[in-house]
Amino acid sequence: MTNGSRIAVDAMGGDEGLAVMLAGVARARRQFEGRGSDLRFILVGDEAAITEGLKSHPNLTAHSEIVHAPGVVGSSDKPSQAIRRAKTTSMGVAIDMVKQGRAAAAVSSGNTGALMAMAKLSLRTMPGIDRPALAAMLPSLGENDVVVLDLGANTECTARNLVQFAVMGAAYARTTLELQSPRVALLNIGSEDQKGTDEIRDAAQTLRLATHLPMTFTGFIEGDRLSRGEVDVIVCDGFSGNIALKTAEGTARFVADLLRRAFKSSMRSKIGFLISKPATDLLRHHLDPNNHNGAVFLGLNGLVLKSHGGANEIGVATAISVAAKMVRDDLTRRIAEDLGNFEAKAA
Template sequence: MTDQPCIAIDAMGGDEGLAVMLAGVASARRRLAAQYDGLNFLLVGDETAIRAGLESHPNLSAHSEIVHAPELVGPNEKPSQAIRRAKVTSMGVTIDLVKKARAHAAVSSGNTGALMAMAKLSLRTLPGIDRPALAAPLPTLGDNDVVMLDLGANTECDARNLVQFAVMGAAYARIIFELDRPRVALLNIGSEDQKGTDEIRAAATELRAATHLPLAFTGFVEGDKLARGNHDVIVCDGFAGNIALKTAEGTARFVGDLLKRAFTSSIRSKVGFLISRPATQLLRDHLDPNNHNGAIFLGLKGIVVKSHGSANELGVATAIANAVKLVRADLTRRIAEDLGLDHRPAPAPVAVIDTGVGV
């Protein structure tokens, strides 16, 4: 891949608006400047609003090009409706820039269902991949996070889908965790071989037999052990995955609120908080979803990263950094190789940036 990654940003997506998206892009630029001096961005959305927003980030302007898109996808808009307006929305244009090889990857904080539908229709899946899966790293007690997929793209999956998810998740984990053979488990209602649905048991049988794959299948894992750090990849259908993700996020907020309430309940508690503040800050940082932001649709002929809709500046920057890392590692090619597929990567985008005139 080129030494100058170019990332297309859906600047109008997300709950927090354009200001937070631009602040996140500028933060990512500063964070990655030493490693990627030629990192460039295509900022997609209302040209007038983006140009005004860039006045607060003069250093970002020199590394960005504005791509005008007059409309945006609403947070509750149905995917079928969003697809019909893809050519005029910031989300649709952002994905199209990847399709046309003007950008290496797309990042959006917008409507997840619409993003999934647009990305699949525009970029298509890799040969042999039935369905893309939404994957994201989640915090654990181990040295690394754990990659979990699918997190909501596919509510029902057969054994073939689950095996494909395992291979794609392992390729992802090899990149972000720098592992040779990631430990892969299937989420199940028990660890015994006879537990679970027919699809889960069939997927386990196939993964145990697939010793040629660059992964170590460890069997089943129950929901209470997701964060123990004993696995690098956890695979499930999108229905169970989305429930597990939302439960984990809710639990993290519950713990944070409970600690806050406990430490403000009395004078003695407040003194205790001051003493334990370094430890509680470490816990807060570890559980903060902005430090783990950036889910990716695996299995597409292109890299599309989904930032959380409520992500702050840190979260947006984290998602962009994740996208850049996957671009440099050529994730799409590595997934294709792991599956034994013939995939030719798209040509590198033009690195010339014209900041004077928006497209």
């Protein structure tokens, strides 16, 4: 990351309010302090409220600039409504900071549909990209998390869309996970070549021929293998991806609640909990969505990240850290290069 890189933060977005957003920003700044990176922030929202909130984080003031935006995009606002108010809302102004070049990335915990619509309208898609995709990390049993996309931006996708997602996802994994040739798979209802829709099978055929790209296409993967660590990137349409994400999050909460009940069921269980506490703490950390927070809209002419609406300060800091790493590794340029190489070979 270059010195002076700025992250625009929608300080008013999210379910937990301004206090948690500012606490997350302050936490991220502390994490980067001393790493040789001068990470700075543009805090967008109600100026008076942000100024008051910064009194609890005096060390953040010197690293931040406040840009006033009187409006807030609500969780129930339709994308069309949000777009009409983009110039006056904290979300819209944060994205505009990226468009103007005043910020290297924008982070918001607000309405996902509105964020997607605003970002696409303001930043436009990169040359050669038909649709942007929402990508995020999910925990796995492998050495690294797994990149999954699309997670809800596009409910229906063509084979060409899926191939573009694979190229972008591989570039994301190479930067964030520092892998030279990420293993890429398509989410499908079976691992056999004849399974799935025409779009999925056609995308697989194209990816098998793309041997010149810095990725290794492994074929199809089923839903029960998502977190096994067998691949680094999983590609799907937004409808399937969003269901897979919500199912994984629900399962993690189910396991955590089940363990909590089990350990409270008897005195013997409580003693067992004390003995196994280091292991359960590790499990809780691994399953906590705040430690894997930060989904990025890949394929735009600029970086925009979606933080989970209910993220706590750890989650907000995680999303900001993901954004900072993407800026440092120049993710947008890498995607453009990979896509250019793919299109040149296919021509």
